[in-house]
Amino acid sequence: MSLKRTNIHQNRKPLHLGREPDTGSSDVTGRSIASTSKLNINEKRTRVKSSISLPTVSYHSNNDLNLKNRFWSCLGYDTLNALPGLANNGQNVCFMNSVLQCLAHTPSLAAMLRNQMKSAIANQSEMAFLKAMGNLLEFLNVTPGKSKGCVVSACVLRSAIHTLVPSLIADPDYGFQLQQDAAEFLTWLLCTLQQILNRKGNNQLLAPTTGSAAANMETMLQVMYGDISENRISELIEHYRNEIEHGNEYEDNSEAENILALSNLEWLCYCRRNTSIIDDIFTGQLADARHCLTCSRISVSIEPFTVLPVPIAESYEVDGPQVNLQHCFEKFSYIEELSGQDSLACTCKNLRKQNQETAKDKPKRRSERIKKQGNQDVSDGVKSPDNDTSESSCNARASRSESISSDSRTFTPGQRRTLLSKVPQCLVIQLMRFHYDARNHTACKKHTAIQIPVTDFDLKDLVFDKLDSHETGASSRHVYDLCGVCIHQGGQIASYGHYIAYCQAVNNEWYKFDDSHVTLVQDMVKECNSPEVKENAYILFYKKR
Numbered sequence: 001m002s003l004k005r006t007n008i009h010q011n012r013k014p015l016h017l018g019r020e021p022d023t024g025s026s027d028v029t030g031r032s033i034a035s036t037s038k039l040n041i042n043e044k045r046t047r048v049k050s051s052i053s054l055p056t057v058s059y060h061s062n063n064d065l066n067l068k069n070r071f072w073s074c075l076g077y078d079t080l081n082a083l084p085g086l087a088n089n090g091q092n093v094c095f096m097n098s099v100l101q102c103l104a105h106t107p108s109l110a111a112m113l114r115n116q117m118k119s120a121i122a123n124q125s126e127m128a129f130l131k132a133m134g135n136l137l138e139f140l141n142v143t144p145g146k147s148k149g150c151v152v153s154a155c156v157l158r159s160a161i162h163t164l165v166p167s168l169i170a171d172p173d174y175g176f177q178l179q180q181d182a183a184e185f186l187t188w189l190l191c192t193l194q195q196i197l198n199r200k201g202n203n204q205l206l207a208p209t210t211g212s213a214a215a216n217m218e219t220m221l222q223v224m225y226g227d228i229s230e231n232r233i234s235e236l237i238e239h240y241r242n243e244i245e246h247g248n249e250y251e252d253n254s255e256a257e258n259i260l261a262l263s264n265l266e267w268l269c270y271c272r273r274n275t276s277i278i279d280d281i282f283t284g285q286l287a288d289a290r291h292c293l294t295c296s297r298i299s300v301s302i303e304p305f306t307v308l309p310v311p312i313a314e315s316y317e318v319d320g321p322q323v324n325l326q327h328c329f330e331k332f333s334y335i336e337e338l339s340g341q342d343s344l345a346c347t348c349k350n351l352r353k354q355n356q357e358t359a360k361d362k363p364k365r366r367s368e369r370i371k372k373q374g375n376q377d378v379s380d381g382v383k384s385p386d387n388d389t390s391e392s393s394c395n396a397r398a399s400r401s402e403s404i405s406s407d408s409r410t411f412t413p414g415q416r417r418t419l420l421s422k423v424p425q426c427l428v429i430q431l432m433r434f435h436y437d438a439r440n441h442t443a444c445k446k447h448t449a450i451q452i453p454v455t456d457f458d459l460k461d462l463v464f465d466k467l468d469s470h471e472t473g474a475s476s477r478h479v480y481d482l483c484g485v486c487i488h489q490g491g492q493i494a495s496y497g498h499y500i501a502y503c504q505a506v507n508n509e510w511y512k513f514d515d516s517h518v519t520l521v522q523d524m525v526k527e528c529n530s531p532e533v534k535e536n537a538y539i540l541f542y543k544k545r
Helices: 033-037 041-049 062-074 094-104 109-119 124-140 155-164 182-197 213-225 230-245 254-273 277-282 325-333 348-361 367-373 524-528 531-536
Strands: 151-153 284-292 298-305 307-310 336-338 344-346 410-412 414-422 426-431 434-437 442-445 479-489 498-504 510-514 517-521 537-544
Touching: 094 109, 094 124, 094 182, 094 479, 094 498, 094 510, 094 537, 109 124, 109 182, 109 277, 124 151, 124 155, 124 182, 182 277, 182 307, 182 479, 182 537, 213 254, 230 254, 230 298, 254 284, 254 298, 254 414, 277 426, 284 344, 307 325, 325 414, 344 414, 479 524, 479 531, 498 524, 510 524, 524 531, 531 537
Parallel strands: 307 426
Antiparallel strands: 284 298, 284 414, 336 414, 344 410, 426 537, 434 442, 479 498, 479 537, 498 510, 510 517
């Protein structure tokens, strides 16, 4: 016998944060039809932008809760200590619900957002978005049992987002919502919060928070260079870029030292201009090195990231019985050979004669030393595919365009390698499961099973932030534990199918969030070894230990 979910939850009317409770009849979204018909568009917009307060009313009668709890207990589920779910009601917002649950259970985010948005410089629409986002995350991030398994509606947040970007989220009162890519929505959400919270008057530079990693970096650089004013930092960055491009061929560590110094200086500049909680929690840094095999020139791009796209390693590429997350990161950082249509753009056409005169005295090729930029050659665990470059060109790895004129640029064979130079407190990983098959003109999803570590995910061999891999206490800075997973079920593209989430609550228990249905996970390690998670895990949230 089958039982529809709508029948199970028909008495669980969604709670609308920031809306007054209705007394009339309700539609499928829980809003009063009588009261809705009396509101015009301007009144609706005013209500969206109004101040939002957390509700304190009861959502279910004791009889309803007891009956529902007894029913789910018979099926082996514990709902007495359930966390709030998010309403969907067939409106295609599962991509949004899964992302919001993962963010709500990201350590410290809800509390820090509530505190920082008080001083935000924002217009009316942006402030409505901040308030709706902050209140919703704070309400979802509660101790299990206190909410009694209520269902919450995100209509206020949806209305606020629709006002900012109508093409992303449809108006919950009138529009039909199309399914979206959860990773794209997450990227937009973090980027928008980051831009609003980083806004400062007169483009002023602020000192990093005392005790933060950025503050420690500033102290270290001040000891090294003395003057770390903005002009001095710009001069040092230009100096190290020239040193990297025209580095000393006879010193093995010269380029590694220069790249590390450049990374630290770029990171200080970034932290001085970006002091939002999004940067404090989610932002890391990539070092992308490109090597021309014709003139041996090396150029480096230093870039920040919040969501890190990581390619999926296939079973034929790894040494071992199954693919794990470490293999995917090794594929992310292997030395990529650039040739043909993917050749490297370089100015070596005008420099070729000059390099030929000094090539006789070179003891080794620079490509041999690119491998030494990390703590070890991480490509040992993965066989580099010859023609697989589709996912390695993802957004986080895309290099900044060189300031080279079209007349002097030449496309030559080259190499490229990307390493993590700074890692964030919460590392968000997007597994690149979706790609476009140009030959068949279809979108495809990779169902490769990936073993996801719940604890002790160590990135020490993939982080290039020190020269000595045996530095005291260094390895502990790069150990992560899983705190959230976004799953994509069904469909061959990210904008179809269904999204669910697994999150770790404040009591360290794991819960499965399937829109309004929330259940306790007894063993997350066992859950991560299930085919559903291994073959469909899409976005991973890891917190630094």
